[in-house]
Structures are given as C-alpha cells and as structure tokens.
Amino acid sequence: MASPPPSAAPARLVVLVSGSGTNLQALLDAIDDDPEGFGARIVAVGADRSGIVGLERAERAGLPTFVCRVKDHATREGWDAALAAETARFRPDLVVSAGFMKIVGKEFLARFGGRFVNTHPALLPSFPGAHGVRDALAHGVKVTGCTVHFVDDGVDTGPIIAQGVVEVTEEDTAEGEAALHERIKEIERKLLVEAVGRLARDGYRIEGRKVHLGHVGE
Numbered sequence: 001m002a003s004p005p006p007s008a009a010p011a012r013l014v015v016l017v018s019g020s021g022t023n024l025q026a027l028l029d030a031i032d033d034d035p036e037g038f039g040a041r042i043v044a045v046g047a048d049r050s051g052i053v054g055l056e057r058a059e060r061a062g063l064p065t066f067v068c069r070v071k072d073h074a075t076r077e078g079w080d081a082a083l084a085a086e087t088a089r090f091r092p093d094l095v096v097s098a099g100f101m102k103i104v105g106k107e108f109l110a111r112f113g114g115r116f117v118n119t120h121p122a123l124l125p126s127f128p129g130a131h132g133v134r135d136a137l138a139h140g141v142k143v144t145g146c147t148v149h150f151v152d153d154g155v156d157t158g159p160i161i162a163q164g165v166v167e168v169t170e171e172d173t174a175e176g177e178a179a180l181h182e183r184i185k186e187i188e189r190k191l192l193v194e195a196v197g198r199l200a201r202d203g204y205r206i207e208g209r210k211v212h213l214g215h216v217g218e
C-alpha cells in the first residue's frame with residue numbers, strides 16, 4: 001500500500017484525542033511555525049468524550065471538532081461506523097490518533113486503514129494497550145519509549161513508522177508512573193511531529209511490516 005504521490009496541497013489531517021491533547025498541540029505548533037513547509041494542516045479534531053482539554057485546544061485554534069461517544073450508540077459497531085462517518089466528512093488524507101483511547105473496528109479501518117497513525121507510550125511490540133507506561137514499569141524494563149505506527153485490526157500491532165527511547169531510572173517506581181509518562185511525552189511529541197511531517201511531505205509505502213518513507217524507487 002502506498003500514499004498518493006506528494007502534491008502541492010498540504011495533506012489534510014484529522015486528529016483524534018481523548019485527553020490533554022499535548023501531542024495535538026505539538027502538531028498545531030509545528031504547523032503554525034511553518035504553515036507552507038510542514039506539508040500538512042489539521043482540518044478537524046475528533047474525540048470519544050466531551051469536556052477534555054484536547055478539544056479546548058482545537059477550539060482555541062479555530063478548528064471544527066466532533067465528539068462520538070460509545071454510549072450514544074446501541075452497539076460498538078454502530079459507534080465505529082459513526083466515528084468513521086464523522087471523520088470522513090473532513091476528507092482526511094491521514095488520521096492521527098494522539099492519545100485516542102478507543103480501539104476502532106472494521107468500518108473505520110475499511111475507510112482509513114493504511115492512513116491511520118497512532119502514537120503509543122512504549123516500545124512496541126512490548127506493552128501494547130491502554131496502560132503501556134504502567135505495564136513497562138511493572139515489568140522492570142531499563143529502557144522504554146514511544147512508538148508511532150500505522151493502525152491495523154490488532155491492538156498496537158501495526159507497521160512501525162518511528163520509535164524513541166527513554167531510560168527508566170531508579171526513581172521511576174510504579175507510583176511514579178506519571179513522571180515517566182511525562183518524560184516519554186517530551187520525546188513522543190517531537191517524534192510524532194517529525195513522523196507526520198515526513199509522511200505528508202515525502203509520501204510512504206507499506207510493504208508487509210515495513211514502512212518506507214518517500215517515493216524513492218517507484
């Protein structure tokens with residue numbers, strides 16, 4: 001699977017959030033710093049819950065937002081189809097899960113598979129799921145980090161785009177999960193900005209588990 005050849009128009013991004021949205025903010029800031037050069041612009045921000053700082057950041061930036069809550073739908077499949085339809089309204093080239101805490105299903109992946117990027121706070125394939133930082137600490141690892149990857153129908157199993165490493169220190173106890181997560185997020189924000197910018201500017205090919213950046217060799 002390959003992205004379309006790079007075009008003069010910036011890639012359209014829909015960003016999905018569930019929380020504080022600092023990764024979203026990093027993307028907003030990078031685009032603001034170099035609107036022509038970044039290669040992408042955010043066209044909408046979606047969430048699975050209301051009342052979160054991530055949505056406030058989007059509103060402050062003057063972006064359209066949408067909220068799609070599981071509990072407003074009779075079935076999980078109905079929610080997934082609604083999320084896909086809301087996202088599709090904004091005609092994204094790429095969808096970015098930046099702290100989006102819901103597993104998406106068949107309908108969403110049918111529409112956005114191969115162009116849905118997630119950032120996860122651990123070095124995949126270790127410690128997938130909703131508690132990557134806590135699980136890595138509990139396992140006693142000495143290094144952890146973050147992974148930007150394409151989303152597939154597993155949980156955090158899709159092809160890896162980029163990874164960043166963070167050392168675990170003696171002070172990083174199970175109770176100190178938040179402090180380690182903050183150090184990971186400092187690296188993660190830069191990694192996500194760099195990865196999304198490169199995907200948008202240079203294009204990419206996914207061959208099996210390998211992600212090749214750029215249109216070289218086509």
Ligand SMILES: Nc1nc2c(c(=O)[nH]1)N[C@@H](CN(C=O)c1ccc(C(=O)N[C@@H](CCC(=O)O)C(=O)O)cc1)CN2
Binds near residue numbers: 130151
């Ligand atoms: N089909 C996929 N969907 C998503 C993936 C993925 O790899 N495949 N990655 C996530 C993000 N993610 C970690 O990176 C993640 C988010 C949430 C969960 C989870 O277990 N969620 C529960 C609900 C938890 C909650 O609401 O707080 C759920 O979905 O029911 C695991 C991994 C983006 N989506």
Ligand SMILES: NCC(=O)N[C@@H]1O[C@H](COP(=O)([O-])[O-])[C@@H](O)[C@H]1O
Binds near residue numbers: 023054119188
């Ligand atoms: N498995 C998904 C997951 O744990 N996602 C994590 O949530 C945080 C969101 O931070 P933010 O809201 O400040 O961007 C990020 O660390 C992201 O990797």
